[in-house]
Amino acid sequence: MARPASRHPTELELEILKIHWRHGPLTPREVRDQLVGFRDLAYSSVATIMNIMVRKRYLGRDKPGSYFVYKTRVSEKATTRRMLRDLVNRVFGGSTVAVMVNLLEDADLDEAKVRELRAILKARMDGKGLERGGKGATRHPALAKPLERQGSHEARRRFQLPTLGAVNK
Numbered sequence: 001m002a003r004p005a006s007r008h009p010t011e012l013e014l015e016i017l018k019i020h021w022r023h024g025p026l027t028p029r030e031v032r033d034q035l036v037g038f039r040d041l042a043y044s045s046v047a048t049i050m051n052i053m054v055r056k057r058y059l060g061r062d063k064p065g066s067y068f069v070y071k072t073r074v075s076e077k078a079t080t081r082r083m084l085r086d087l088v089n090r091v092f093g094g095s096t097v098a099v100m101v102n103l104l105e106d107a108d109l110d111e112a113k114v115r116e117l118r119a120i121l122k123a124r125m126d127g128k129g130l131e132r133g134g135k136g137a138t139r140h141p142a143l144a145k146p147l148e149r150q151g152s153h154e155a156r157r158r159f160q161l162p163t164l165g166a167v168n169k
Contacts, residue, residue: 007086008082008083008086009053009056009079012049013053013056014079016031016035016050017058017059017072017074017076017079018076019034020059020070020072024071025062025069025070025071027069027070028046028050028070029043031046032046050070057074058072059071059072060072
């Protein structure tokens with residue numbers, strides 16, 4: 001029995017998308033050259049995978065001459081957001097707070113990173129950065145979506161980060 005189609009790019013497909021996001025439209029040969037170090041594949045294998053990605057609508061292709069040039073049809077932001085949302089839903093029951101608590105507990109944060117987190121949290125508390133791209137919105141990758149009020153009471157209590165102290169003004 002064939003496995004069900006994934007809602008997300010495979011590991012190799014994601015690597016190919018990352019290469020396209022960095023470099024723009026490319027031929028399979030150019031992608032193959034960029035994959036060196038990640039995976040050593042034959043040109044025909046890369047071309048086959050990229051054609052599968054066209055069918056999945058991750059890539060589009062043009063034929064400006066005797067060769068195909070492929071370009072992304074999906075944005076990096078939308079792809080990473082969709083994959084992260086799926087992870088949060090499947091692993092953490094939809095709790096963004098639980099994810100953040102887990103990340104903070106496992107992170108090796110230096111003072112500079114702690115200051116950056118404090119500034120992000122302070123901006124959230126002050127209501128800055130809550131808009132999604134509106135005029136005057138404070139943009140930070142970690143502020144792409146408003147904090148959700150999900151998760152256990154314990155996770156919310158622990159997320160207040162009492163050990164980090166107050167945000168420096």
